[in-house]
Amino acid sequence: MTDKAQQLQGDVRPVRRVLRLPRVFSSPFGASALFVARQLLRFALLLVAVSIVAFVLVSVSPIDPVQANVGQAAYLNMSEAKREQLVQYWGSGTPIWERYGAWAQAILHGDWGTSLRFNAPVPDVLAPRLASSLALMTSAWLLSGVLGVVLGIVAAVWRDRWPDRLIKGYCFVLASTPTFWLGLVFLVVFAVWLGWFPLGFSVPIGVSASEVTLAQSIHHLVLPALTLSVVGVANIALHTREKAVDVLQSDYVRQARTRGESTPSIVMRHGLRNLALPALTLQCASISEIFGGSVLVEQVFSYPGLGQAAVTAGLGGDAPLLVAIAVLSAAIVFVGNLAANILYGVIDPRIRTRRSSLRVLRRGELLAEEAGERRPDA
Amino acid sequence: MAVSVETTHAPHQHDARREHHHHTHAHQSQHLGGHHLLQVEGLGIGFTMYDPGEPRFFKARQLFVPVIHDLHIAVHRGEIVAIVGASGSGKTLLADSIMGMFAPNAQVSGNIWYDGVKQDAASLAALRGSSIALVPQSISHLDPLMRVGRQVWGRGAGDKHARMARQRELFARYGLPEAAARLYPHELSGGMARRVLLCCALMDAPQLIIADEPTPGLDPALAQVALADFRDFADAGGGVLLITHDIELALSVADRVAIFNQGTVVEETSVASFASPHTLAHPFSKALWHALPEHGFVAQPVYGEEGAS
Structure with a gap:
């Protein structure tokens, strides 16, 4: 054998x-x-795959871009030559691989193409929307992350007592609430009844772009960001609670207790340290969820961002714009996950593949053995 | 009445064979100040819980499950007392209650004195870490993400520099290199980890050490060194309560042995009493004696006898 x-x-x-x-x-x-x-290499492969899938989806979409963008009545009254011209413009007659080939060739030269729906270069269409979307998503992301972790820890420390029950109840209710419905409720309560916040858009109506102040932008951002984060909080708080319960029941927390450490000190010294890793994983994984949620929220709040542009591009068969948005969002999610991977090593020494620490270990052990032998017997 | 039990300590040296406060003494046992370092009288711990055998989930009644009852044990200065009992028999629960750590659903009765002063949960909690320290079993009791040095410093009294100096002093005394303070727990060898845990316990110069199964997982040579460290601590005037399931280990290192069975200490006596079954009082201890390898591994029907007595 x-x-x-x-x-x-x-x-x-x-x-x-x-x-x-x-x-x-x-x-x-x-x-x-x-x-x-x-x-x-992974990043490049991901972007290629995402762009191909986006093109295929546009081509198999039942929407005829010409009819969708021109309108039923205008289309019927149109001359055959005019129709032919529009088909040419939207590219709906050309086979999908030819369109993809042309797009890929252009993108390698840094040309993102022209948005057919907005009749402008894709970067020009996306830049302002990306800025307002990033503001929305970043604030929602940070808010849900911080609030979720704090609530999760509070629930774990007061496990099975009323703060825990309250937080768990809140999370279960919110986790089962659709984002768009919550957005509508917030609009009804805070915009219509209380009148604290505007009903929609990212800037006041009738004010030129150059005159919009930061305060006004933030004022318009609050409700959509709150909607997005409040739903995200539930997920993060419940996961953090679960992990914090594990940490608080661990041997090292018991050891800290036997050494007379108080609960606040244990949470600060050992709890946060050991929760950082799962919190980071969750936080980076939630980027994609926030992205998905932002599409709905931007629709409800008429907030002009990437999500709204994606809906417009999808319904209008605007392939260059849709593919650009898909690639861009894939890139953001990828960078988020990559950041998590890199930060793991910074936080957890066990993940760090450092040869130096191995060397220290061997040296330390040798020294210890030596010292142990030299120890005088008491 | 309980206090009067505590104060009848006039003769500081007792005859080894004389029973006194439910125990007999060893040569090492000292009654400094006319009292025990630690005395536990009639400790009972039980839990209220829902009946797990009840098939109707929502109709389950609350049950009271006693785990420890009528437990007496004393630790004198200068001695190692070993509590010997099967794994999972509630020994760790006893350690927790001596340090004032009670589960929310625990019901506790009895009295605990530390250094001649009667204690309650709050005063025991104040003592833990500083006067009463625990040496836990394994490296999992160190925070995996914190450097060893910081963990040894802990959060006790004294400014940071004094604590750093104390940590260096302890590391030097127990043969740990100074560089070890910069390591993370996963970078320690088993022997180093054990010494680090001991340094954690000794940081605030405690009087009483509770060692919870400190040797499993160590090779015999390292285990010997570990036990020698406890011997040194006891010889310097401290008390050690060694919790173990290993009767042979207990007999080789301890001064007195408390036999823990079915939630209570059935006999607390000097190691010398284990020389022959006739100097042991309780049938369970006698059965344990017969079951020792050098006495022929004889298994005796002890539970039947216990029921009769």
Whole structure:
């Protein structure tokens, strides 16, 4: 048996050697170079895949872009030549691979194409929408993250007592609430009844873009951001609570208690430290959820952002704009996840692949052994 | 009445065979100040919980489940007392209650004196870490994300520099290199981790150490060193309560042994009494004696006897 096992191992080993990476990659610098190269390759593949899927989806969409954008009556009264011209303009007659090929070629030269619906270059259409969307999503993201973690920890510390019941109840109700419905409720209460916030848009009506103040922008941002974050809070708070309960029941927290540490001190010293990792994972994973939620929220609040542009582009068959938005959002989510991966190593020394720490360990152990032998017997 | 029990300590040295406060003494046992370092009298701990056997979930009644009852144990200065009992028999619960850590649904009765002063949950909580320290079982009791040095400093009295100096002093005494303070727990070897945990316990110069299964997972040589550290601590005038399931280990290192069975200490006596079954009083201790490897591993029907007595 063992002979056979050894033989098997002997068979496997040379294959492993062949697969082992070149020497360059075994230095600490090489390891990070490999990491960067791998991530870049992944990023490129992701963007290619997303753009292909977006193009295919536009082509199989039952919406005829010409009819959708021109209007039923105008289309019927149109001359055959005019129709032909429009089909040419929207590209709905050309096969999908040809359109993709043309788009890909252009994008390699830095040309994002022209939005057919807005009749303007895609970057010009996206830039202001991206800015207002990022403001909305970032504030919602931070708010839900901070609030969720705080509520989760409070619930875990007062586990099974009234603060926990209250927070859990709140989270269960919100987790089962549709975002758009909550947005409508907020509009009814805060915009219509109380009149504290505007009904929609990102700027006041009738004010030129150059005259909009920061305060006005924030005033318009509050309700949509609140809607987005309030739903996100439930998810993050419940996950954080679960993890915080584990941490508070851990051996090291028990040990801290036996050493006379108070609960606030334990939460600050050990709780936050050990919750940072799962919180970060959640926070970065929630980027995509916030993105998805923002499409609905922007629709409800008539907030001109990426989400609204995506809906317009999708319904109008505006392939260049839709693909650009898809690629852009994939890039943002990717960068979020990458940031989480990199920050793991910063927070958790166990994940850090540092040779130096191994060296310290060996040295420390040798020293300890030596010192142990030299210890005088009391 | 309970206090009068505590104060009848006039002769500071007792005859080893004389029973006194439910226990007999070892040569090492000292009654400094005319009292025990730690004395637990008639401790009972139980939990109220929903009947897990009730099939109708919402109609389950609350039950009272006693875990520890009528438990007496004393630790003198200068000695190691080993509590020997099966795993999962409530020994750790006893350690928790000596440190004033009670679960919310626990019901506790009995008296605990520390250094001649009667304690309650709040005063025990104030003592833990500073006067009573725990040496836990495994490395999982260290925060995996905090450098070892910071963990040893802890949050006790004294300014940061004094605590750092104390940590360096302890590391030097227990053969830990100074660089170890910069390591994370996962970078420690088993032996280093054990010494770090001991340093944590000794940080605030406690009088009483409770060691909860401190040796499993250590190789025999390291275990010997670990136990020698406890011996040193006791010889310097401290008291050690060693919680273990290993009777042989207890007999080799402790001065007195308390046999823990079915939620109480059935016999608390000096190690010397284990020389022969005739110097042991309780049938369970006698059965344990017979079950020791050097006495032929004889299993005796002890539960039947207990029911009769």
